[in-house]
Amino acid sequence: MSTNTTYTKADYAGKPSTLCKGCGHDSITNAIIQAYFELGVNPTQVIKLSGIGCSSKTPTYFMEKGHGFNSVHGRMPSVATGANVANYRLPTIGVSGDGDTGSIGIGQYLHVARRNVDMVYIIENNGTYGLTKGQFSATADLGSPAKRGTPNPFPCIDCCAVAIDAGATFVARSFSGDRKQLISLIKAAYSHRGLAVLDVISPCVTFNNHEGSTKSYDWVKEHDIPLQELQYVPEKEEIELEMKEGDVRTIELHDGSHLTLRKLGKEHDPSDRASALKLIHDGVDNKELVTGLLYFNPEMPDHNSILNLSPTPLVQLGEKDLDPGPEVIKKLNASMK
Ligand SMILES: Cc1ncc(C[n+]2csc(CCOP(=O)(O)OP(=O)(O)O)c2C)c(N)n1
Ligand code: SF4
Ligand SMILES: [Mg+2]
DSSP states (O other): OOOOOSSOGGGGBOSOOOSOTTOHHHHHHHHHHHHHHHHTOOTTSOEEEEOSSTGGGGGGGBOTTSEEEEOSTTOHHHHHHHHHHHOTTSOEEEEEEHIIIIITTHHHHHHHHHTTOSEEEEEEEOSEETTTTOEEOTTSOTTOBOTTSOBOOSOOOOHHHHHHHHTOSEEEEEETTOHHHHHHHHHHHHHSSSEEEEEEEOOOTTTSOSTTOTTSHHHHHHHEEEOEEEEEEOTTSOOOOOSOSSOEEEEEOTTSOEEEEEEOSSOOOTTOHHHHHHHHHHHHHHTOEEEEEEEEOOOSOOHHHHHTOOSSOGGGOOHHHHOOOHHHHHHHHHHTO
C-alpha cells in the first residue's frame, strides 16, 4: 500500500511503450512505476540510465521528468558511475539487457559491481538480442534452442553469480511475471546503499518464447523456485507481517526500512556468499530458476564513501569551493618536482 500523498501515480509514467505487445520488459516498467510511486520518490529527481536494446529503451517509459541518459551499447555502468559521483543525492537507476550487460558490457558490469556504485541496476534478461532480431546473448543457456531450432553451443554467463563474485552487495533474481516479488525487490534495492543488481527474466515474445527456450513464459513458470516470500516495510511503518506463519527473517536496509523474508522451500542464508554462488550454479545444472534475494551484504562501503567525497555533491561546488589558492598550488607543484 502506498502512503505517497505528494505525487500521483501518473507522475511516474513516461511515454507510451513502443515494444511488442506482451514483452516482459513492459511488465518491469510497470513494476518500477509502482515501486517508486509507493516509495514516494520525487519522480523529477532521479537519474535513469540505459545502454542499447529493447530493454534499454524502457527508461523513456517511466518517470518522464527524471534526468535520463541513453548511453552507448554496454556502457551504461561508466555513465552511471560518473553521474552518481557528480550528484550522489539523486537516486540512480540503470536499466540494461542481457546483451547490453552480459555480452558487450560485461567488462563495465564487473567494475560497477567491484566499486559498489550506489544504484539500482536492472537487467531485463530474455537470453536474446531482441532489438537486432533474436541472436543468442551470453545469458542463453547451453543447448537452449533458437526460434528455428539451432541449439546454443556455448555455456551461459550468469549475471547474478558474476555480480556476487565481483563484489556487488545486493543481488536478486526475479521474473517479469511475478509482480509482487519484483516490486518488493525493487523497493529493497532502492533502499540499499551500494550496487543492487536485479536480474529479471523477461521473456521476448517475438524471438525467444518458443518451446524449449529456457527464457520463455512457460519454461519460467514451470521452473521458477522462489526462495522467499518477500515483504518490504518502509522506515516509518511498524513491521506488521502480512505473511502466514513460517520461518521469517527480517533484514534492515540502509535507509531504515526492512525486508522480511519467509523461507518457502530451499534453505538459504543470503549473507553467505559461497552458498549463494553454489545455489546459482546448482540451479543452472538442475534446470531450476531460483528467484528471490540471493545475496546481501550491508557492511561494504559504497563507491562514494570509499572516495570520501565532500558532503556537498560535486555538481553543486562552485569555482571558489574548488580553488585551493595560489599557495597550496605552489606547494603542490614543488612537491612534484
Ligand atoms: C557497439 C554496438 N554494437 C552492436 C550494436 C547492435 N545492437 C543493438 S542492441 C543489441 C543487443 C541488445 O540485446 P539486449 O541488451 O539483450 O536487449 P534486448 O533488445 O534483448 O532487450 C545489439 C547487438 C550496437 N547498437 N552498438
Ligand atoms: S523484440 Fe522481444 S525484447 Fe524487443 S520489444 Fe519485442 S518482445 Fe520485447
Ligand atoms: Mg536481451
